[in-house]
Amino acid sequence: MKVVNLMERIVEEVLATQWNHLRMPCACDLCKNDVMALALNALPTRYVAHDKGRMIVLVRMMDEQYQADVLREISRAAVIVASKPSH
Numbered sequence: 907m908k909v910v911n912l913m914e915r916i917v918e919e920v921l922a923t924q925w926n927h928l929r930m931p932c933a934c935d936l937c938k939n940d941v942m943a944l945a946l947n948a949l950p951t952r953y954v955a956h957d958k959g960r961m962i963v964l965v966r967m968m969d970e971q972y973q974a975d976v977l978r979e980i981s982r983a984a985v986i987v988a989s990k991p992s993h
């Protein structure tokens with residue numbers, strides 16, 4: 907892996923901490939991934955060269971900057987997936 911989308915890491919983190927608040931009717935990996943994909947499609951991509959130490963710092967910084975957007979898009983995606991699960 908040469909470059910990673912930092913936004914992906916952030917959505918992953920926020921989704922993990924917020925999942926229980928989303929009141930999803932299904933908690934399988936497919937539904938989780940559907941929420942993550944929908945949210946990511948609505949958020950800007952932020953590619954950075956892969957470097958573990960630096961990435962941790964960048965995720966923290968971006969987390970603060972984008973937290974509200976990420977939360978909003980995750981909530982929106984959760985409503986869509988909950989009303990129309992893909993299985």
Ligand SMILES: [Zn+2]
Nearest residue numbers: 932933934937
């Ligand atoms: Zn499911």
